Amino acid sequence: MRLTELLGAEVVDQAGQSAGRVHDVRLVQDGPLMGGFGAGLRLDGLIVGRRAVGARLGYERRQMHGPLLVKLLAGWLHHDGRFVPWDRVRAIEPDRIHISGSTADLPRPRAPQ
Amino acid sequence: MENVFGLLGLTLVVTAVALWRLHPDWGGLLHGAVHPAVPQGEGHPSWWYFAIALLGAAMTPYEVFFFSSGAVEEGWSRADLITNRLNVYIGFPLGGLLSLTLMAGATLFLEPRGVEPGHLSQVALPTLLVLGKLGLAVLLIGFFAATFGAALETGLSCGYSIAQYFGFQWGKFVRPADAPRFHLVILLSVALGAVLVLTTLDPITITEYSIVLSAAALPLTYFPILVVANDRDYMGDKVNSWFSNALGSLYLLLLVVVAVATIPLMVLTKAGS
Amino acid sequence: MAGRTLEAALQLLDRQLVDADGRLAGKVDDLELTFPDGGGPPLVTAILAGPGALSRRVGGRLGAWLEAVANRLREGDDRRPARVPFSAVTEIGSAIRLRVAKAELETDRLEAWTRDRIIGKLPGAGHAPD
Numbered sequence: 001m002r003l004t005e006l007l008g009a010e011v012v013d014q015a016g017q018s019a020g021r022v023h024d025v026r027l028v029q030d031g032p033l034m035g036g037f038g039a040g041l042r043l044d045g046l047i048v049g050r051r052a053v054g055a056r057l058g059y060e061r062r063q064m065h066g067p068l069l070v071k072l073l074a075g076w077l078h079h080d081g082r083f084v085p086w087d088r089v090r091a092i093e094p095d096r097i098h099i100s101g102s103t104a105d106l107p108r109p110r111a112p113q
Numbered sequence: 114m115e116n117v118f119g120l121l122g123l124t125l126v127v128t129a130v131a132l133w134r135l136h137p138d139w140g141g142l143l144h145g146a147v148h149p150a151v152p153q154g155e156g157h158p159s160w161w162y163f164a165i166a167l168l169g170a171a172m173t174p175y176e177v178f179f180f181s182s183g184a185v186e187e188g189w190s191r192a193d194l195i196t197n198r199l200n201v202y203i204g205f206p207l208g209g210l211l212s213l214t215l216m217a218g219a220t221l222f223l224e225p226r227g228v229e230p231g232h233l234s235q236v237a238l239p240t241l242l243v244l245g246k247l248g249l250a251v252l253l254i255g256f257f258a259a260t261f262g263a264a265l266e267t268g269l270s271c272g273y274s275i276a277q278y279f280g281f282q283w284g285k286f287v288r289p290a291d292a293p294r295f296h297l298v299i300l301l302s303v304a305l306g307a308v309l310v311l312t313t314l315d316p317i318t319i320t321e322y323s324i325v326l327s328a329a330a331l332p333l334t335y336f337p338i339l340v341v342a343n344d345r346d347y348m349g350d351k352v353n354s355w356f357s358n359a360l361g362s363l364y365l366l367l368l369v370v371v372a373v374a375t376i377p378l379m380v381l382t383k384a385g386s
Numbered sequence: 387m388a389g390r391t392l393e394a395a396l397q398l399l400d401r402q403l404v405d406a407d408g409r410l411a412g413k414v415d416d417l418e419l420t421f422p423d424g425g426g427p428p429l430v431t432a433i434l435a436g437p438g439a440l441s442r443r444v445g446g447r448l449g450a451w452l453e454a455v456a457n458r459l460r461e462g463d464d465r466r467p468a469r470v471p472f473s474a475v476t477e478i479g480s481a482i483r484l485r486v487a488k489a490e491l492e493t494d495r496l497e498a499w500t501r502d503r504i505i506g507k508l509p510g511a512g513h514a515p516d
Contacts, residue, residue, distance in 0.1 A: 001418075001420075001421070001428060002417065002418060002419065002434065003394055003399070003416055003417035003419060003430075004414050004416050004443050007395060008417075014148070022395060023395070024393045024395040024396055025389060025393070025394040026390045026392070026393055026394075027391070027393070027394055027398075027430060028389065028390070028391055028392075029389060029390040029391075029392070030389055031429045032422075032429070034429075034431075034472055034473050035472075035473025035474070036473060036474075036476060036485055037472055037473055037474075037475045037476065040429045040431075040472065041392065041429065041430040042427050042429055042430075042471070043419060043427045043428050043429070043430075044391070044427070047393070049434045056393075056395070056396055057340050058344065058396055061346075063344055063345035063346050064343055064344055064345075065343040065344070065345065065352040065353065065358075066343050066352075066353065066355065066358045066434075067339065067343065067358035067359070067361060067362045068358070068362075069352070069362050069409070070340065070362070072341075074514075081471075086427040087427075091475075097408070105411065108431065144394070205484060230428060276410075279412075279413065280402050280403065280410060280435075281410060281412060281496075281497055282409055282410045282411075282414030282488075283496065285408065285411075288506060288511065288512055288513060289505055289508070289510065289511045289512075289513075290501055290506050290511040290512050291409070291501075293497060293500040293501040293504065293505035293506065294496070294500050296505050297504055297505060299499060346479075347480055370413040
């Protein structure tokens with residue numbers, strides 16, 4: 001499977017409600033050892049949002065210093081972001097991902113390190 | 114090699130000498146500069162159109178790629194921040210000043226005679242008549258250095274930006290055989306430029322269109338730089354201060370207004386005619 | 387660095403690949419994800435790069451043309467994009483550093499073609515300025 005098959009796909013819950021589109025994918029480095037790289041990157045979950053454009057500038061991270069206006073704008077654009085843990089993914093179709101449960105109980109994404 | 118052309122370009126200072134020798138009304142010039150007024154016969158939109166063209170000529174996106182790539186090529190480190198700052202604080206104002214003297218000389222000299230410069234040679238007239246053949250010779254060296262230097266810079270900038278976008282090897286510090294696509298892009302860009310000159314298209318019109326359009330594209334280059342300048346992953350402890358950010362944000366707003374106004378103004382004034 | 391969190395589209399996609407000698411080897415155009423045999427979430431197993439990988443992201447006619455270019459340059463009947471196994475990665479920062487030299491990577495096809503057919507034939511191609 002390719003990453004780009006997940007990005008942009010619409011996320012739909014069991015009731016048919018849409019949670020938005022996949023803007024990004026969270027990886028955690030705690031998989032089996034991968035040659036010289038160390039622990040492999042495991043797919044932790046999907047970051048979904050309602051906007052069509054998911055381009056993110058990285059303002060969720062603490063390293064971003066400003067400018068203030070841009071920070072506020074970026075925050076407003078992504079205030080409706082939600083996180084789908086991988087264990088809730090039921091089926092992957094072209095441009096559509098089915099998840100268990102309801103879109104209403106999806107957590108907010110934690111700020112990454 | 115660009116350093117040689119840069120230094121030779123300083124000979125354009127002769128235009129300032131010529132202007133000084135013309136004994137212009139300095140008070141009047143200053144007054145005109147500080148109190149911008151739309152001259153008789155020109156509409157406000159035309160005046161704004163030319164203002165945007167001048168801004169576009171002073172701040173062209175290609176400079177971003179050229180300077181930043183040049184810094185990587187020369188292996189700049191923190192110690193070179195001072196060089197870069199000097200370059201910006203002294204170099205750019207000097208360039209602006211020389212543009213002003215060129216414009217002032219041409220206006221004072223050609224306008225009363227009803228001559229509208231359509232060719233670079235006409236811009237040389239004030240210097241020729243005030244400083245004679247020696248002045249003209251120095252000015253021609255300056256013209257050559259400036260135009261040839263610009264061709265080098267923009268050609269390289271084409272190579273840099275395209276290579277950096279697609280991720281292939283770029284740089285003059287490697288053999289051409291190790292950066293084939295980069296050199297191919299530069300060759301094609303210069304060839305294309307030469308072909309354009311050989312057509313019957315008016316070079317002044319081409320120049321006008323390209324600087325106005327680059328003024329319209331400025332925010333697209335400016336905004337990413339502003340964001341990266343605030344990212345500690347790239348800049349470490351050298352992220353923008355709140356002051357730089359404030360200035361930067363204001364300037365970005367100005368550029369956005371300019372960019373939005375450009376194409377309508379161009380259509381409205383029929384490219385300033 | 388166990389447990390480090392990354393966001394793939396933000397920190398991996400479109401990043402520059404730098405080889406063991408510091409040479410530039412293309413950009414990350416896509417990532418290959420493989421489901422482990424024992425079940426569970428997929429792992430990132432390779433970086434995909436070059437026109438073959440980019441074609442999927444671009445889509446449409448242009449994408450189809452890019453894929454045709456990639457396939458022309460590829461020897462044999464392999465119809466897949468150039469692949470850099472993730473074990474070749476040493477560091478993920480503002481660029482992705484690799485432990486292998488560029489020439490060993492499959493992504494070098496178009497560059498090699500341009501070198502052999504065009505630039506390599508010009509005089510001075512083998513000479514670097516001081």
